[in-house]
Amino acid sequence: MKEPETIRHGLRVITPGIKATIQDLGRKGIRHHGLARGGVLDLRSAGWANKLLDNDRNAACVEIVLGGFRAEALSACEVSVTGAQADVTVNGKAVEMWRSLQLAPGDELAIGHARHHRLIYLAVRGGFETKDWFGSRSVVVREGLEGAGPLEPEDILPAGSAEALQGTPRIAPPQAWQWLEQPPVLGLVPGYQYHQFQPADLRRLVTTEYQVSDESDRMGYRLAGTPMADPPPGIVSEGIVPGAVQVPGDGQPIALLADCQTIGGYPKPGIITSMDCGLLAQQLPGTQIRFEWTDVLSAQNQRRLFERHYHETVWSEDGRSLHWR
Structure with missing residues (x-):
């Protein structure tokens, strides 16, 4: 994914x-055409990373599995880090997650290893303008x-904006991350x-x-x-x-996620709501989860409220709260 040095x-x-x-x-x-949908696994965390920077809802960000990420700012820019809790530093100095951060040219942003959950999101003002x-x-x-693989050392990630927001940093309200602290009920x-x-x-x-x-993994968990004692037989894909x-025949569920295949031949009792897919995706191996029945209207309302809050x-x-337009 390395880009021309003119960027x-x-x-x-x-790293x-x-x-x-x-x-x-x-x-x-x-x-x-046989291509997966792809996209962020955790809509909430990725959405807040972009909201902190007033980005377009569809702005591209970096999805980091379990942390351990380091990058250098090529220019003055503004970033945010959300998702699984981790130690974050700029030039070795600790900074908070779930807020906007100003970087100067040459600053090194380091994201430590995740605690308790799996996915961390890094956004930049204007979004990352990759292929x-x-x-x-x-x-x-x-x-x-071509050019759409996992990030490697020395990859250049172009930012959609060369400017940083002026004024006080934005700080996400507690509702942005409190859902991560709740028992994972899907x-x-x-x-x-x-x-x-x-x-x-x-x-x-x-x-x-x-x-x-x-x-x-990103295909499913x-x-x-x-x-199940007596699951239905397989079906035509x-x-x-x-x-x-x-x-499948062993009676153990497989929950599909953003990179899942386009066809499948196992019966399906239901589908996890789009917002709760992110809650599942954040869980580490060994974590206990459970399901509860819901309906289409409740699932749609949950997603619509999140999207409306983002846009309106x-x-x-002071950058510490949000109000409706």
Whole structure:
């Protein structure tokens, strides 16, 4: 992803950590070509990273798995770091997450290892203007699109704005991160194959605690718990979307996420709400999660409220609160 040396605004990657990729809200209308939607796994944390900088809702940011990321500012710029709690420093001096940060040319931003959760988001004012493929800058590594891979040392990340906001730093309100501190209970909307499952297995799905397994990545998370006793047989492969919960023959659910395949052949009792997909994605292996039934209206209202708050609120002069337009 290295860019021409003529770029002077943005960040230079020193160390990407375990894995870091550029993500926005993903691709739309291309799944019939076999391409995954992609996009940020945690809509809330990525959204707040951009909101702190007054970015466009779809501005690209860096999604960092488990931390360990370091970068140098090529110019004066403004950034924000949200998501899983980690130690963040600028030139070795500790700074807070969930707020806007001013960087001068040559400043080194370092993000330590995540505590308790998995994903950290780094945004820059104006968004990162990397290569656009099919209407999105999101990287789906397995698809191998040219120049769309995980970040590497010395990669240059161009910023969409060469200016920093003037005035006091913005500080996200507690609601921005408090949801991460709650027990991970995931809303599950029944799907059209719901009635193919035995009533006892459906009860088990929402009364059992499942453990996030080591087999978890941007495609999906395998969950381990009391298996369904009599799951339906496999089906003819059909279109599938992020959030779908598949149940293979072993009775253990697989929750699909942003990089999931475009078709699947396992029955699905339901789909996790778009906001709760981020809550699941943030969980580390070994974490206990559970499901609860919800409905389409509740899921839509949850997402619409978040989106409306993003678009229709503005920062106060002191940068510590938001008010509706």
